[in-house]
Amino acid sequence: MVIDLDKCTGCGACSVACQAENNVSFREDESIKLRSIAWMSLFQLNNGSNYPDYKYAILPRPCMHCDSPHHAPCTFVCPVNATTRDENNGIVTHIYPRCIGCRYCIVACPYHARSFNWWDPKWPEPMESMLSPDVSTRMRGVVEKCTFCHHRLLKARSKAYVDGTDPDKAIYTPACADACPAKAIVFGNLRDPHSEAGKLSKDPNAFQLLKKLGTEPKVYYISTQDWIKKLSDNAVTQKS
């Protein structure tokens, strides 16, 4: 995935589309972000300058589906193999019934991409109608995170099988990329140098978050603003 931060306006359509697509639950109070479940979070960045040179930007953060050899940080620590990386497509998946809620993966993830179900999700009754049958809901005690809309991949593969084309070549887009009005989110095969995602990941202005940790995140960001690129290694010099 490649997210162009110059185009991104922080409108939040990606975050909302993700919630709607993936049956992400919500509570009356979502103001305490440590307890709020958000697969696509919007990080607020600023350049630390004084008025009027102050600038801020929004950085949408899905799961990075880290590509580090053998294990992502989270898959390495899971004691029950509830979370593993599918080496055919690179997606880091999470099997909810296997998860024992130890939250070790949450500790391990340097991007804070994972959320825990501290409570059983409860929807206002009429809104139960809007739950998608394609995505399991979760119960309290399990961890959840962005799946790169894995269910859409499975659908695309099934369709390819029915159509008689190669399922391994099936393509799809996740809900966030579809929704973005600025077309800032591009999704595709990073290993294909001809795909848009593959090309953009090689853009001179492309960077990854916390690259020095060696997580090899599959989400790249593009920015022409140096102050944003400098924040990518999260040198903590100010209180958040």
Next chain:
Amino acid sequence: MCEGGCAIQVRLVNGNRAILIEGNPANPLTEGGICALGASGLQFLYAPYRISKPMKQTKSRGDMSGLQPISWDDAMAELGKKLGKMRADGKSHEIAGIISNRPSSMAELWLQFFTAYGSPNLFRMPSALDGLKLSAQLTTGKSSPFAFAFGNAEYILSFGSNLFGAAGATGLVSPALRQGNHGGKRSVTLVQVESRCSMTASKAERFLAIAPGTEAALAMAIAHLMVRNGHYDEDFVKNNVFGFEDWTDASGKKHQGFKSLVSSAAYSPEEVAKATGLQATQIDQVAKEFAARQNAIAIWGVGQPDNANGAYNHLAFAALNVLKGNLKPGGLVSLAPALPLAGLPPVSKDQAGGSPEQMRLDLVKSGPAPFRQYGLYEFLDSIRTGSKYPIEMLLVHEANPSYSIPENKLFQQALGKVPTLVSFSSFMDETTARADLILPDHTALERYDDVAGIPLAPFSYYAVSAPILKPLLDTKHTGEVLMTLAKGIGGPISASMPWKSYEEYLKFRVEGLAQLRKGAVADKPNVSIVELSGGEAVQPNFSNAAELWKKLKAGFCWYDAPAPISGFETASGKLELACQSIAANGASLADDKLYLPHFQLMNPSGNEEQFPLLLVAYKPSFTAIGYHPTPPFMNKLIPESVLLGEDVFVELHPQTAARLEFSQGERVFLKTTLGEAAVRVNICSAARPEVVYLPKGLGHSAYDRYIQSKGTNANSLMEVQLDPVSSMGTVWACRAQLRRV
């Protein structure tokens, strides 16, 4: 759902359960993009606070236990009887209506109903477009708002436009966004003028951090430099503009022209730098660039901005486009095209019933004028203070004025004098909770509706929204309710609304589009609408109304090329910088500058000692401020720096916080001349020193616990000042005070 009119598609399970709203990728404007509010749309369809059938208040107003469900037959009978009786008694004018400002055929239907019924008192909710319409009216004599060709602009001088923070701007701004930033070279230079370091300011190539309310001073200074250096379209001005030079009115009296006024020292960069807090060099630079750059445009009024409005401010911004020659045929500024939809049947007056021509209540004091279409505040004030005649019944449709108009207390006070409030809302919002009778409309996805143009767009655009599932509850399309009421009252009212369903009415409207055989339907990929130039021929791809209707119903949009302004309808027959129509009834105005664009700071009330700060209410991207409230999905977008639990945070500059000895997160009272609220302090350098910023869209008290009790309603604290020309309610900043709890 809003005036943005974005094209959507909805995923259904078993044909009757909606699970996802997505943008429609086939639409050439949005290409599948959607905003956060649109993506949350199902949370309104399936809202637990939806009204499931008509209701009647059996106890006192606002007592939720007194709201009892009644049948549609009973509701229609009660309303119909009351309307019939008032008309028969010659009191039609005592019915008033407040409706949405969204461009749709529903607005025309309401107007038809009110005209046939015999009441002039129909008002639309305030909109940023009002100022664009007003300034266009004053300068061109036409009744369409200005339109901006974003797709062709290379230098955008934006006076406070909230390009990247507001819903409704998405459809127009996304193509401009998608163009930008390939390989680091931006194809569009954006210059943002506002007081706060907003998202738009952060993205702009140049940010002019200006003192609130002084945007028009900057516009005048830029015009001053353009005129002084001869860097304006002299040919265009000489041949097409009235009032640039000194002028003589119809009675032979001489008046100062714009050139003379703007050339005064008061509008020099040095003087304006003082008023605005900018550097004279910054003003020089922007003036030079604006004048030199090809395809440079001055824009304002986009996306629910917070800058000062009012006629003279709007005229100052418009003057820049006039000087630049942007109003030439094919130029970057034109007028919103009139959609050739079928006009509604003329209303015949009948002898029995209906009252003799009564003046609209807001015009009783000021007298009528074509540019006085924005008198909602005057109207409410007239009811509150008592005027020529009372208002017996107020009808509210697709609007929530009790919450969402700035100075909402005025609405609540006026409501105290109105015996009957009828709401057509689908939701138990703040206004509807006070209603005496509720006739709930279908929600957007359950009804026929249309998008009658995209605000600010120079091209013509029309789209139909067909229902995607059967109504979930016992609701009725308000358009059809009006048609039924009309039949019940009978006479010419019934004849003026001859349709049996809203679908039939829309089909009738579309016949007008089809008849002219202009424009085309975007039913193939790679149609470019935004880059169409004025007068470009668009080949129709439909042969009759039925075929056009079929394509529209399938979700495709109709469009046509922009139309150049065809002649000006002012007294002089030219584009007027000296707006003669401001002098109503031909009497000369006291001061020559009152005809011209000029800067006049609207002085907010309250003394500076008691209220040393300025409060600006801003529209962030993560709340909704119109008819729909901020839904639960969007609650997750609100950062901790803005809302924590029930507490909203105001932005305050570190310097100001230090002076007031406030620390981060401190609990304080925010007080203006309108009221007081408990808030917390967020120390942030995005804020201009001595200015307090409060986000809009919070502080609801209705709906349900997912929406209520979060922060405070900025509208309850913001002061509205009336524009002296049009009586439009202008909101920009007000005097404020912060003190420790």
